[in-house]
Amino acid sequence: MRPSVWVLSLLLIGLAACGANETAAPVPTLPPPRLIAVTPAALPSATLLPAYTPTYLPTLIPPTFTPLPTPTPAPTLTPFPTPDSDAHHRQLRLPILMYHYVGPWPADADELRRNLTVRPEDFAAQMQYLHDHGYMTVSLYDLIYALALGWPLPEKPVVLTFDDGYRDVAQHVAPAVQPYGYTGTVFVITELMDREFEPYLTWPQAEALYRQGWKIEPHTKTHEQLAGRDRDFQLYQMLGAVQTVQAHIGVQPRFFNYPAGKYDDLTLQLAREMNLWGGVSVNFGRVHTLDSIYTLARVRVNGQGTLSEFVAGLEGDLAP
Secondary structure, three states, rough: OHHHHHHHHHHHHHHHHHHHHOOOOOOOOOOOOOOOOOOOHOHHHHHHHOOOOOOOOOOOOOOOOOOOOOOOOOOOOOOOOOOOOOOHEEEEEEEEEOEEEEEEOOOOOOHHHHHEEEEEEHHHHHHHHHHHOEEEEOHHHHHHHHHHHOOOOOOOOEEEEEEEOOOOHHHHHHHHHHHHHHOOOOEEEEEHHHHHOOOOOOOHHHHHHOOOOEEEOOOOOOOOOOOOOOOOHHHHHHHHHHHHHHHHHHOHHHHEHHHHOOHHHHHHHHHHHOOEEEEEEEEEEEEEEHHHHHEEEEEEOOOOOOOOHHHHHOOOOOOO
């Protein structure tokens, strides 16, 4: 056989053998892939980034807070006491004394200013008289509870009121009544205090008086007459003063003083709408009923009056 035929025969025999064993040949088992760690050095130098060091958050620990002072709760609004069955038949004789200035007369004081200004020595004599004759000061709140519920009052009660809130209440009045344990009610003009006008109490002084047991009540914002004015004006003057007193003193005031003693039906209606308990007038009188609590009568103390005239106003049957 020639070599070329022999080579061709061998090739044909090999192909036949492969075809016969194609389905039986085992699948080769590949070795597991070998992981190759890539290091920065293996990267092109142009793509090298700075090594990243992770910043780990610390283990969270519950923070410790410095507690703030316990907030002062909002003042509780004390409702007007529900009158008992005898309330509308009850009347009380109780002088509410009305002062304005207590201090030396100014050198240029006219007649009006002298009438409105009780000199310190005269005021001291009046307080001495009250003490020596068994009078004890009470508040307008005490008067309301006595009228509405029959709560007892001292045998000789008296209310001291000071209109306009002059600074001499802190300078002359409070030191004079403190030895007797007396306190009073100051009706303040709030905007004049806000502006720190010299004749009037400062808010720190008013707050100090309140802490000593005094009552601080509103006398409008700017001391403008209310009677005859529209609702918006009266509400601004009245409610604005109420809210300012409450902001400084911390309790809602319950009584009102009408500038110059002037009021109208709208004024009294607003006083009720604002849940005020009453108001004081400049009308003379010593007897009070539940029906007159928004126009409580008072006894004006004249700066030029004598001690005998003071006693007549306090105890007499007629106006001095």
